[in-house]
Amino acid sequence: MSERALNKAESPALEAWRIFRRNVPALIGVVILTVIVLATLYGSFIYTGDAFEIVWAPHEPPGVTPDFPLGTDYLGRSVVAGMLTGGGPTLAVGAAAAAITMVIGVTLGALAGFHGGWVDNLLMRITEFFQVLPALLFAMVLVTLFSPSLLTIAIAIGVVSWPQTARLTRAEFLKVKELEYVTAARAIGARDARIIWKVILPNAAPPLIVSATLTIGVAILFEAGLSFLGLGDPNVMSWGLMIGANRDYILDAWWPVTFPGLAIFLTVFAVSLIGDGLNDAFNPKMRER
Amino acid sequence: MSASYLMKRVGYGLLLMLGVVILNFLLIRLAPGDPAVVIAGEMGGATEEMLESIREEYGLNKPLLTQLWIYVSGVVRFDLGQSFFFNQPVTTLIAQRILPTILLVITAQILSILLGVFLGVIASRKPGGVVSAFVSVFATIGYAVPVFWTGIMLIILFASILPIFPVEGMLSVKLRDANIFVQALDVLHHLVLPAFTLAIIYLAQYARLGRASMLEVLGSDYIRTARAKGASERSVLFKHALRNAALPILTVAGLQFGNLISGALLVETVFNWPGMGRLAFDSILRRDYPTIMGVLFFASFMVVVANILTDMSYRWADPRLRGKS
Numbered sequence: 358m359s360e361r362a363l364n365k366a367e368s369p370a371l372e373a374w375r376i377f378r379r380n381v382p383a384l385i386g387v388v389i390l391t392v393i394v395l396a397t398l399y400g401s402f403i404y405t406g407d408a409f410e411i412v413w414a415p416h417e418p419p420g421v422t423p424d425f426p427l428g429t430d431y432l433g434r435s436v437v438a439g440m441l442t443g444g445g446p447t448l449a450v451g452a453a454a455a456a457i458t459m460v461i462g463v464t465l466g467a468l469a470g471f472h473g474g475w476v477d478n479l480l481m482r483i484t485e486f487f488q489v490l491p492a493l494l495f496a497m498v499l500v501t502l503f504s505p506s507l508l509t510i511a512i513a514i515g516v517v518s519w520p521q522t523a524r525l526t527r528a529e530f531l532k533v534k535e536l537e538y539v540t541a542a543r544a545i546g547a548r549d550a551r552i553i554w555k556v557i558l559p560n561a562a563p564p565l566i567v568s569a570t571l572t573i574g575v576a577i578l579f580e581a582g583l584s585f586l587g588l589g590d591p592n593v594m595s596w597g598l599m600i601g602a603n604r605d606y607i608l609d610a611w612w613p614v615t616f617p618g619l620a621i622f623l624t625v626f627a628v629s630l631i632g633d634g635l636n637d638a639f640n641p642k643m644r645e646r
Numbered sequence: 647m648s649a650s651y652l653m654k655r656v657g658y659g660l661l662l663m664l665g666v667v668i669l670n671f672l673l674i675r676l677a678p679g680d681p682a683v684v685i686a687g688e689m690g691g692a693t694e695e696m697l698e699s700i701r702e703e704y705g706l707n708k709p710l711l712t713q714l715w716i717y718v719s720g721v722v723r724f725d726l727g728q729s730f731f732f733n734q735p736v737t738t739l740i741a742q743r744i745l746p747t748i749l750l751v752i753t754a755q756i757l758s759i760l761l762g763v764f765l766g767v768i769a770s771r772k773p774g775g776v777v778s779a780f781v782s783v784f785a786t787i788g789y790a791v792p793v794f795w796t797g798i799m800l801i802i803l804f805a806s807i808l809p810i811f812p813v814e815g816m817l818s819v820k821l822r823d824a825n826i827f828v829q830a831l832d833v834l835h836h837l838v839l840p841a842f843t844l845a846i847i848y849l850a851q852y853a854r855l856g857r858a859s860m861l862e863v864l865g866s867d868y869i870r871t872a873r874a875k876g877a878s879e880r881s882v883l884f885k886h887a888l889r890n891a892a893l894p895i896l897t898v899a900g901l902q903f904g905n906l907i908s909g910a911l912l913v914e915t916v917f918n919w920p921g922m923g924r925l926a927f928d929s930i931l932r933r934d935y936p937t938i939m940g941v942l943f944f945a946s947f948m949v950v951v952a953n954i955l956t957d958m959s960y961r962w963a964d965p966r967l968r969g970k971s
Contacts, residue, residue, distance in 0.1 A: 485662070486665050486666075488901075489662050489950055490669075491904045491905075491907040491908045491911075491945045491949065492908050493908030494941065497911075497930055498673065498938055498939070498942055499673075501933065502676075503677065574790065582792065582793075582794060585792075586912070586927060588930070597792075600792075607802055608805055614798055615799070621792050621795065622787075622790050625789070625790035625791075625792075626787065626790035
């Protein structure tokens, strides 16, 4: 018998971590994401420069002038400066939007799944209503009506993305609330709020954590799309804005659009590798799917 | 398929659309500033005369419920207001743009389902094989690439390196007077890149989903029976198994429709495709709210119709559901 089995039972979180750290794609995701986050946080200390400032001739190709390793854009702004400062807002909005999505989605889904009956009915009708609205279009309308800033963009993305989370949470709650320990908690007189947040939610958490990770990826793509359309905060450099601003000149200069796009792709790719890894770690049996 | 179920579905769809109308109404009123100025969309440049006529038309001096009534009864008569920027009724503007969007979205949907499911079926034959690995990697990549960036990369590729597909618009200017058949071919030629760009994301998802649901079905008893009675591998895969694996794919196809429209918005902007997405983009830049709200209304309408159709095809594909309402 192995040593592990002789010791007391391993906690589920520990077991998940044990599986996760052996998952090569997921670890690659962690490495890529760490590099990107560090570059956006500290990159401006190594390469100083304002991303909005015109510093050189326009459309300088990458690798020609050592000061501008990724070249300059149509106005003569440094692409590398944009890459380093443009990641922060994208990541921040992505994370904030995912948090808002999870708060709305988990709350409504938990209430619907726990209470059932007319509460469930009403909340699910609202969810269906929000699923009818094409998300990006609705987000565009919200951002334009309430003037674009990082906060309104994050809120808009959250407001349009929560229905899937709500459905997932509801399904998990329906499953978990029938289990014995919930009945036991009820028997000792625990209140509804306690049962929802302290008893059911922790047990429904693994799929929600996976979904939260994937939501970050979707939110980053959303933010990039909005900035690309020119609906981001005009005073903040972001990867999507770089692509949108340089889009009319792509046949003269490929680099100001290619590099920011690669950065967005790599970020979302890393996040989804991590999400897949977490999914496998939480459901060891499902791994072969 | 019972007619009463269809009626029920349509009735619910109408209710959802009423919800969209009320939401549109509330959004304009909740936006900061005078709603008349918001509707005029001139960002403070509108004349007092113009604002007065808007107040009159929308009943902005009357109680909120009366305003709502005026708005809703307008929508019922297909009157979504006037675009002050384009100087045309919103419904006219959208009528000109809705067909290109439907063409793009449906083509992308069919393309992604057919190619995706085909890849998924092939992959399911050998779960550990090369195709299978390719499908997983491709699905993760397809999910992570921003759709507008894929479009731009394809434009760079096909405009300068391999100029075999047009990269902009829907119809060549020189063919404006050509006969309808030549024009249709030209539209299809223009459609290739936008439709493919839009299809890539979903193609990957269908491949992954198709693979998973095929693997599940291939393990069941009736597949073993089919094999035992000597059915060919192709017949087992595409006839016996795929028919049963199709239901989850259908569900996702229905749910994806809204996302597809969101994607079309970006793709139309990149390729200058003259659809509703491009219209939304142009009108948002001009703060032309009546048009934006009109696009939101019609886009939601398309999603509602798609949902009803999915539901119906579901019942057609799975006879077990037919008796239920």
